Amino acid sequence: MEIEIKKKVLNANDSKAEENRQRFSKDKIIAVNMMASPGAGKTTLILSMLEELKNLKINGKKSQYSTAVIEGDLASSIDTDKIKKFGWKAVQINTGGGCHLTAQMITKVYPELKLKGPGIVFIENIGNLVCTAEFDLGEQIRLVVTSVPEGDDKPIKYPAMFQNADIVAINKADTLRHFNFDVKKFEEGVRLINPKVKIFTVSAYTGMGVHELL
Amino acid sequence: MEIEIKKKVLNANDSKAEENRQRFSKDKIIAVNMMASPGAGKTTLILSMLEELKNLKINGKKSQYSTAVIEGDLASSIDTDKIKKFGWKAVQINTGGGCHLTAQMITKVYPELKLKGPGIVFIENIGNLVCTAEFDLGEQIRLVVTSVPEGDDKPIKYPAMFQNADIVAINKADTLRHFNFDVKKFEEGVRLINPKVKIFTVSAYTGMGVHELL
DSSP states (O other): OHHHHHHHHHHHHHHHHHHHHHHEEEETTTEEEEOOTTTTSSSHHHHHHHHHHHOOOOOOEOOOOEEEEEEEESSHHHHHHHHHTTOOEEEEEEOTTTOOOOOHHHHHGGGGGGOOOSSSEEEOOOSSGGGGOOOOOOOEEEEEEEEGGTTTTTHSSHHHHHOSSEEEEEEEGGGGGGOOOOOHHHHHHHHHHOTEEEEEETTTTTOOOOHHOO | OOOHHHHHHHHHHHHHEEEEEEEHHHHTTTEEEEEETTTSSSSHHHHHHHHHHHHHHEETEEEEOOOEEEEEEEEEEHHHHHHHHOOOOOOEEEEETTTOOOHHHHHGGGGGGGGOSSEEEEEEEESSSGGGOOOSSSSSSSEEEEEEEGTHHHHHHSSHHHHHHHHHEEGGGGGGGGGGOOOHHHHHHHEEEEEEEEEOOOOOTTHHHHHHHH
Protein backbone atom coordinates (compact mmCIF):
# COMPACT_ATOMS: atom_id res chain seq x y z
CA MET A 1 0.00 0.00 0.00
CA GLU A 2 2.70 2.44 1.05
CA ILE A 3 4.83 1.53 -1.97
CA GLU A 4 1.91 1.97 -4.34
CA ILE A 5 1.25 5.52 -3.12
CA LYS A 6 4.92 6.42 -3.43
CA LYS A 7 4.91 5.13 -7.01
CA LYS A 8 1.95 7.34 -7.89
CA VAL A 9 3.65 10.41 -6.41
CA LEU A 10 6.83 9.64 -8.33
CA ASN A 11 4.95 9.25 -11.60
CA ALA A 12 3.21 12.59 -11.16
CA ASN A 13 6.64 14.10 -10.50
CA ASP A 14 8.13 12.44 -13.57
CA SER A 15 5.54 13.84 -15.95
CA LYS A 16 6.06 17.35 -14.55
CA ALA A 17 9.83 16.81 -14.87
CA GLU A 18 9.37 15.91 -18.54
CA GLU A 19 7.34 19.09 -19.01
CA ASN A 20 10.14 21.14 -17.41
CA ARG A 21 12.74 19.46 -19.62
CA GLN A 22 10.82 20.40 -22.77
CA ARG A 23 10.42 23.97 -21.56
CA PHE A 24 14.16 24.27 -20.78
CA SER A 25 15.00 22.85 -24.19
CA LYS A 26 12.62 25.25 -25.97
CA ASP A 27 14.19 28.17 -24.05
CA LYS A 28 17.74 26.91 -24.78
CA ILE A 29 18.37 26.71 -21.03
CA ILE A 30 20.58 24.13 -19.37
CA ALA A 31 19.21 23.22 -15.96
CA VAL A 32 21.70 21.92 -13.40
CA ASN A 33 20.28 20.11 -10.37
CA MET A 34 22.82 20.56 -7.58
CA MET A 35 22.63 18.07 -4.73
CA ALA A 36 24.79 17.78 -1.63
CA SER A 37 24.93 17.44 2.14
CA PRO A 38 24.09 20.52 4.18
CA GLY A 39 27.11 22.80 4.18
CA ALA A 40 29.01 21.17 1.30
CA GLY A 41 29.30 24.61 -0.31
CA LYS A 42 26.61 24.55 -3.02
CA THR A 43 25.82 28.28 -2.76
CA THR A 44 29.47 29.34 -2.79
CA LEU A 45 30.09 27.05 -5.77
CA ILE A 46 27.12 28.57 -7.64
CA LEU A 47 28.47 32.08 -6.98
CA SER A 48 31.90 30.98 -8.16
CA MET A 49 30.47 29.46 -11.38
CA LEU A 50 28.34 32.55 -12.09
CA GLU A 51 31.44 34.74 -11.78
CA GLU A 52 33.43 32.40 -14.03
CA LEU A 53 30.61 32.35 -16.61
CA LYS A 54 30.53 36.15 -16.69
CA ASN A 55 34.21 36.26 -17.63
CA LEU A 56 34.09 33.26 -19.97
CA LYS A 57 35.33 33.89 -23.51
CA ILE A 58 34.43 31.70 -26.46
CA ASN A 59 36.73 32.19 -29.49
CA GLY A 60 38.03 35.41 -27.92
CA LYS A 61 34.51 36.85 -27.54
CA LYS A 62 32.75 37.31 -24.23
CA SER A 63 29.99 34.74 -23.77
CA GLN A 64 26.44 36.04 -23.45
CA TYR A 65 24.84 33.38 -21.31
CA SER A 66 21.73 34.21 -19.33
CA THR A 67 22.08 32.88 -15.81
CA ALA A 68 19.83 32.45 -12.80
CA VAL A 69 19.47 30.44 -9.62
CA ILE A 70 16.54 28.59 -8.07
CA GLU A 71 17.22 28.21 -4.35
CA GLY A 72 15.64 25.38 -2.37
CA ASP A 73 15.59 25.53 1.43
CA LEU A 74 13.36 24.24 4.21
CA ALA A 75 13.16 27.74 5.61
CA SER A 76 14.75 31.18 5.23
CA SER A 77 15.98 33.09 2.19
CA ILE A 78 19.61 33.44 3.33
CA ASP A 79 21.02 31.92 0.15
CA THR A 80 18.79 33.84 -2.27
CA ASP A 81 19.66 37.08 -0.49
CA LYS A 82 23.36 36.20 -0.76
CA ILE A 83 23.07 35.54 -4.50
CA LYS A 84 20.98 38.64 -5.20
CA LYS A 85 23.48 40.76 -3.25
CA PHE A 86 26.05 39.89 -5.94
CA GLY A 87 23.63 41.06 -8.62
CA TRP A 88 22.44 37.69 -9.91
CA LYS A 89 18.87 36.65 -10.67
CA ALA A 90 17.45 34.27 -8.07
CA VAL A 91 14.17 32.92 -6.77
CA GLN A 92 13.55 31.11 -3.46
CA ILE A 93 11.55 27.96 -2.81
CA ASN A 94 10.79 27.09 0.83
CA THR A 95 9.63 23.51 1.28
CA GLY A 96 8.55 23.86 4.91
CA GLY A 97 9.56 20.45 6.17
CA GLY A 98 10.07 18.82 2.76
CA CYS A 99 13.46 17.14 2.31
CA HIS A 100 13.69 17.59 -1.48
CA LEU A 101 12.48 19.80 -4.34
CA THR A 102 9.86 18.44 -6.73
CA ALA A 103 9.44 19.04 -10.46
CA GLN A 104 6.20 20.89 -9.78
CA MET A 105 7.95 23.45 -7.55
CA ILE A 106 10.31 24.20 -10.44
CA THR A 107 7.42 24.48 -12.94
CA LYS A 108 5.88 27.09 -10.67
CA VAL A 109 8.86 29.40 -10.08
CA TYR A 110 10.84 29.03 -13.32
CA PRO A 111 8.72 31.52 -15.37
CA GLU A 112 9.45 34.23 -12.75
CA LEU A 113 13.08 34.23 -13.86
CA LYS A 114 12.10 35.28 -17.41
CA LEU A 115 15.24 33.65 -18.83
CA LYS A 116 16.18 34.04 -22.50
CA GLY A 117 18.53 31.36 -23.80
CA PRO A 118 21.18 30.35 -24.37
CA GLY A 119 21.70 30.16 -20.66
CA ILE A 120 22.03 28.16 -17.48
CA VAL A 121 19.82 27.84 -14.44
CA PHE A 122 21.39 26.40 -11.32
CA ILE A 123 18.88 24.65 -9.07
CA GLU A 124 20.16 24.35 -5.51
CA ASN A 125 18.32 21.42 -4.01
CA ILE A 126 17.75 20.85 -0.25
CA GLY A 127 20.92 19.83 1.58
CA ASN A 128 20.31 16.11 1.75
CA LEU A 129 22.18 13.05 0.41
CA VAL A 130 19.11 10.80 0.47
CA CYS A 131 15.70 12.13 -0.59
CA THR A 132 16.77 14.51 -3.36
CA ALA A 133 18.23 11.64 -5.43
CA GLU A 134 14.77 10.18 -6.09
CA PHE A 135 13.14 13.22 -7.69
CA ASP A 136 13.82 14.21 -11.31
CA LEU A 137 13.31 17.97 -11.70
CA GLY A 138 13.65 17.96 -15.49
CA GLU A 139 17.34 18.92 -15.32
CA GLN A 140 19.81 18.01 -18.05
CA ILE A 141 22.71 17.76 -15.61
CA ARG A 142 22.85 16.25 -12.12
CA LEU A 143 25.77 17.72 -10.23
CA VAL A 144 26.55 16.16 -6.86
CA VAL A 145 28.77 18.28 -4.63
CA THR A 146 30.71 16.56 -1.89
CA SER A 147 33.23 18.29 0.33
CA VAL A 148 36.57 17.22 1.74
CA PRO A 149 35.61 17.59 5.44
CA GLU A 150 32.72 15.11 4.97
CA GLY A 151 35.16 12.25 4.40
CA ASP A 152 35.94 9.94 1.50
CA ASP A 153 33.45 7.18 2.41
CA LYS A 154 30.29 8.95 1.23
CA PRO A 155 29.81 7.11 -2.12
CA ILE A 156 29.62 3.75 -0.32
CA LYS A 157 27.28 5.09 2.38
CA TYR A 158 24.94 7.07 0.08
CA PRO A 159 25.06 5.07 -3.18
CA ALA A 160 21.79 6.28 -4.75
CA MET A 161 23.03 9.87 -4.74
CA PHE A 162 26.20 9.03 -6.64
CA GLN A 163 24.63 6.40 -8.91
CA ASN A 164 22.63 8.91 -10.96
CA ALA A 165 25.09 11.80 -10.96
CA ASP A 166 26.46 13.14 -14.25
CA ILE A 167 29.17 15.12 -12.51
CA VAL A 168 30.64 14.94 -9.01
CA ALA A 169 32.55 17.95 -7.65
CA ILE A 170 34.86 17.45 -4.66
CA ASN A 171 34.63 20.87 -3.02
CA LYS A 172 36.76 22.57 -0.33
CA ALA A 173 39.87 21.04 -1.90
CA ASP A 174 41.86 23.94 -0.41
CA THR A 175 41.44 22.20 2.98
CA LEU A 176 42.75 18.79 1.83
CA ARG A 177 45.86 18.99 4.01
CA HIS A 178 43.75 19.46 7.17
CA PHE A 179 41.62 16.32 6.71
CA ASN A 180 42.11 12.59 6.15
CA PHE A 181 40.49 12.58 2.70
CA ASP A 182 41.89 10.19 0.10
CA VAL A 183 40.85 11.58 -3.33
CA LYS A 184 41.76 8.32 -5.09
CA LYS A 185 39.73 6.22 -2.65
CA PHE A 186 36.75 8.57 -3.06
CA GLU A 187 36.97 8.45 -6.88
CA GLU A 188 37.17 4.66 -6.84
CA GLY A 189 34.12 4.54 -4.58
CA VAL A 190 32.13 6.69 -7.01
CA ARG A 191 33.24 4.80 -10.14
CA LEU A 192 32.34 1.48 -8.57
CA ILE A 193 28.66 2.48 -8.64
CA ASN A 194 28.81 4.92 -11.56
CA PRO A 195 31.59 4.22 -14.07
CA LYS A 196 30.62 7.01 -16.50
CA VAL A 197 30.56 9.93 -14.04
CA LYS A 198 32.91 12.90 -14.44
CA ILE A 199 34.75 13.93 -11.25
CA PHE A 200 36.31 17.34 -10.62
CA THR A 201 38.31 18.61 -7.65
CA VAL A 202 37.43 22.22 -6.89
CA SER A 203 37.50 24.95 -4.30
CA ALA A 204 34.53 27.29 -4.59
CA TYR A 205 36.27 29.47 -1.99
CA THR A 206 39.54 30.00 -3.89
CA GLY A 207 38.08 29.40 -7.38
CA MET A 208 40.43 26.46 -8.03
CA GLY A 209 39.12 24.04 -10.68
CA VAL A 210 35.87 25.95 -11.27
CA HIS A 211 36.81 26.81 -14.89
CA GLU A 212 37.44 23.12 -15.66
CA LEU A 213 34.17 22.12 -13.98
CA LEU A 214 32.18 24.53 -16.18
CA MET B 1 -5.07 11.85 2.18
CA GLU B 2 -1.28 12.00 2.11
CA ILE B 3 -1.17 13.84 5.44
CA GLU B 4 -3.53 11.34 7.03
CA ILE B 5 -1.33 8.40 6.08
CA LYS B 6 1.77 10.18 7.40
CA LYS B 7 0.00 10.77 10.70
CA LYS B 8 -0.85 7.10 11.01
CA VAL B 9 2.77 6.10 10.36
CA LEU B 10 4.00 8.60 12.95
CA ASN B 11 1.56 7.30 15.56
CA ALA B 12 2.67 3.72 15.00
CA ASN B 13 6.25 4.95 15.40
CA ASP B 14 5.41 6.86 18.57
CA SER B 15 3.90 3.86 20.31
CA LYS B 16 6.95 1.75 19.45
CA ALA B 17 9.15 4.60 20.69
CA GLU B 18 7.31 4.58 24.01
CA GLU B 19 7.85 0.83 24.23
CA ASN B 20 11.60 1.33 23.63
CA ARG B 21 11.74 4.07 26.26
CA GLN B 22 10.22 1.77 28.88
CA ARG B 23 12.61 -1.02 27.97
CA PHE B 24 15.64 1.33 28.21
CA SER B 25 14.42 2.58 31.57
CA LYS B 26 13.88 -0.97 32.89
CA ASP B 27 17.41 -1.91 31.73
CA LYS B 28 18.89 1.32 33.24
CA ILE B 29 20.16 2.26 29.78
CA ILE B 30 20.42 5.84 28.50
CA ALA B 31 19.74 5.95 24.77
CA VAL B 32 21.29 8.83 22.84
CA ASN B 33 19.86 9.53 19.37
CA MET B 34 22.67 11.17 17.38
CA MET B 35 21.61 13.19 14.37
CA ALA B 36 23.74 15.15 11.92
CA SER B 37 24.58 15.88 8.30
CA PRO B 38 26.57 13.24 6.43
CA GLY B 39 30.21 13.55 7.44
CA ALA B 40 29.72 15.72 10.53
CA GLY B 41 31.77 13.20 12.49
CA LYS B 42 29.15 11.18 14.38
CA THR B 43 31.12 7.91 14.31
CA THR B 44 34.39 9.54 15.38
CA LEU B 45 32.55 11.35 18.19
CA ILE B 46 30.99 8.06 19.36
CA LEU B 47 34.42 6.42 19.42
CA SER B 48 35.79 9.38 21.33
CA MET B 49 32.97 9.24 23.89
CA LEU B 50 33.32 5.46 24.33
CA GLU B 51 37.04 5.90 25.05
CA GLU B 52 36.29 8.73 27.49
CA LEU B 53 33.63 6.63 29.24
CA LYS B 54 36.06 3.74 29.67
CA ASN B 55 38.48 6.01 31.56
CA LEU B 56 35.81 7.90 33.47
CA LYS B 57 36.18 7.88 37.26
CA ILE B 58 33.33 8.62 39.64
CA ASN B 59 34.47 9.46 43.19
CA GLY B 60 37.91 8.10 42.35
CA LYS B 61 36.50 4.76 41.21
CA LYS B 62 36.43 3.56 37.61
CA SER B 63 32.91 3.70 36.21
CA GLN B 64 31.38 0.40 35.12
CA TYR B 65 29.03 1.55 32.36
CA SER B 66 27.92 -0.92 29.74
CA THR B 67 28.19 0.67 26.31
CA ALA B 68 27.09 -0.17 22.80
CA VAL B 69 26.32 1.41 19.46
CA ILE B 70 23.43 1.01 17.03
CA GLU B 71 24.61 2.11 13.59
CA GLY B 72 22.15 3.38 11.00
CA ASP B 73 23.18 3.61 7.36
CA LEU B 74 21.48 3.37 3.99
CA ALA B 75 24.02 0.78 2.94
CA SER B 76 27.34 -0.76 4.05
CA SER B 77 28.67 -1.68 7.48
CA ILE B 78 31.75 0.58 7.38
CA ASP B 79 30.91 2.33 10.65
CA THR B 80 29.99 -0.83 12.57
CA ASP B 81 33.21 -2.48 11.40
CA LYS B 82 35.16 0.59 12.54
CA ILE B 83 33.55 0.51 16.00
CA LYS B 84 33.95 -3.25 16.43
CA LYS B 85 37.62 -2.96 15.44
CA PHE B 86 38.17 -0.89 18.58
CA GLY B 87 36.54 -3.64 20.66
CA TRP B 88 33.13 -2.06 21.24
CA LYS B 89 29.74 -3.71 20.92
CA ALA B 90 27.83 -2.61 17.82
CA VAL B 91 24.97 -3.65 15.59
CA GLN B 92 24.19 -2.39 12.07
CA ILE B 93 20.86 -1.29 10.62
CA ASN B 94 20.69 -0.79 6.84
CA THR B 95 17.62 1.17 5.76
CA GLY B 96 18.02 0.54 2.02
CA GLY B 97 16.80 3.87 0.75
CA GLY B 98 15.21 5.09 3.99
CA CYS B 99 16.36 8.53 5.14
CA HIS B 100 15.85 7.96 8.88
CA LEU B 101 15.72 5.23 11.54
CA THR B 102 12.35 4.25 13.02
CA ALA B 103 11.50 3.15 16.56
CA GLN B 104 10.62 -0.31 15.23
CA MET B 105 14.12 -0.80 13.79
CA ILE B 106 15.53 -0.10 17.26
CA THR B 107 13.04 -2.49 18.94
CA LYS B 108 14.27 -5.21 16.61
CA VAL B 109 18.05 -4.89 17.04
CA TYR B 110 18.37 -3.65 20.63
CA PRO B 111 18.00 -7.11 22.30
CA GLU B 112 20.98 -8.39 20.23
CA LEU B 113 23.25 -6.08 22.24
CA LYS B 114 22.34 -7.88 25.52
CA LEU B 115 23.11 -4.74 27.53
CA LYS B 116 23.09 -4.79 31.31
CA GLY B 117 22.65 -1.36 32.90
CA PRO B 118 23.68 1.06 34.04
CA GLY B 119 24.88 1.96 30.62
CA ILE B 120 24.62 3.99 27.45
CA VAL B 121 23.61 3.07 23.92
CA PHE B 122 24.57 5.51 21.18
CA ILE B 123 22.21 5.37 18.21
CA GLU B 124 23.84 6.81 15.10
CA ASN B 125 20.97 7.92 12.88
CA ILE B 126 21.17 8.35 9.08
CA GLY B 127 23.21 11.39 8.03
CA ASN B 128 20.35 13.79 7.35
CA LEU B 129 19.30 17.15 8.81
CA VAL B 130 15.67 16.78 7.73
CA CYS B 131 13.88 13.43 8.01
CA THR B 132 15.50 12.09 11.18
CA ALA B 133 14.08 14.97 13.26
CA GLU B 134 10.51 13.70 12.86
CA PHE B 135 10.97 10.20 14.29
CA ASP B 136 11.17 9.55 18.02
CA LEU B 137 13.19 6.38 18.64
CA GLY B 138 12.46 6.22 22.36
CA GLU B 139 15.74 7.95 23.25
CA GLN B 140 16.17 10.00 26.43
CA ILE B 141 18.67 12.36 24.81
CA ARG B 142 18.67 13.93 21.35
CA LEU B 143 22.19 14.97 20.42
CA VAL B 144 22.56 16.99 17.23
CA VAL B 145 26.10 17.10 15.88
CA THR B 146 27.03 19.94 13.58
CA SER B 147 30.53 20.55 12.26
CA VAL B 148 32.53 23.69 11.68
CA PRO B 149 33.06 23.17 7.90
CA GLU B 150 29.26 23.05 7.36
CA GLY B 151 28.95 26.73 8.26
CA ASP B 152 27.22 28.68 11.02
CA ASP B 153 23.87 29.17 9.23
CA LYS B 154 22.51 25.62 9.72
CA PRO B 155 20.09 26.36 12.64
CA ILE B 156 18.21 28.89 10.52
CA LYS B 157 18.14 26.64 7.45
CA TYR B 158 17.22 23.39 9.24
CA PRO B 159 15.14 24.62 12.21
CA ALA B 160 13.22 21.39 13.00
CA MET B 161 16.45 19.54 13.66
CA PHE B 162 17.65 22.07 16.23
CA GLN B 163 14.23 22.74 17.75
CA ASN B 164 13.95 19.35 19.45
CA ALA B 165 17.60 18.83 20.37
CA ASP B 166 18.59 18.40 24.01
CA ILE B 167 22.25 18.91 23.23
CA VAL B 168 24.09 20.38 20.24
CA ALA B 169 27.76 19.55 19.72
CA ILE B 170 29.83 21.74 17.40
CA ASN B 171 32.36 19.22 16.11
CA LYS B 172 35.67 19.64 14.24
CA ALA B 173 36.44 22.67 16.40
CA ASP B 174 40.15 21.99 15.76
CA THR B 175 39.59 23.35 12.23
CA LEU B 176 37.94 26.63 13.34
CA ARG B 177 40.82 28.76 12.07
CA HIS B 178 40.47 27.33 8.55
CA PHE B 179 36.77 28.22 8.12
CA ASN B 180 34.50 31.25 8.44
CA PHE B 181 32.48 29.85 11.31
CA ASP B 182 31.21 32.27 13.95
CA VAL B 183 30.51 30.21 17.10
CA LYS B 184 28.54 33.04 18.70
CA LYS B 185 26.34 33.51 15.62
CA PHE B 186 25.70 29.76 15.48
CA GLU B 187 24.79 29.60 19.18
CA GLU B 188 22.43 32.56 18.84
CA GLY B 189 20.78 30.85 15.85
CA VAL B 190 20.18 27.69 17.89
CA ARG B 191 18.92 29.51 21.01
CA LEU B 192 16.49 31.53 18.94
CA ILE B 193 14.52 28.37 18.15
CA ASN B 194 15.50 26.34 21.23
CA PRO B 195 16.36 28.45 24.30
CA LYS B 196 16.88 25.48 26.66
CA VAL B 197 19.41 23.54 24.57
CA LYS B 198 22.94 22.83 25.85
CA ILE B 199 25.72 23.61 23.37
CA PHE B 200 29.25 22.18 23.49
CA THR B 201 32.25 22.86 21.28
CA VAL B 202 34.22 19.67 20.68
CA SER B 203 36.74 17.95 18.48
CA ALA B 204 36.14 14.23 18.21
CA TYR B 205 39.47 14.01 16.39
CA THR B 206 41.64 15.59 19.12
CA GLY B 207 39.30 14.72 22.03
CA MET B 208 38.84 18.39 22.97
CA GLY B 209 35.63 19.06 24.92
CA VAL B 210 34.46 15.42 24.85
CA HIS B 211 34.76 15.03 28.64
CA GLU B 212 32.56 18.11 29.20
CA LEU B 213 30.03 16.86 26.64
CA LEU B 214 29.67 13.54 28.47
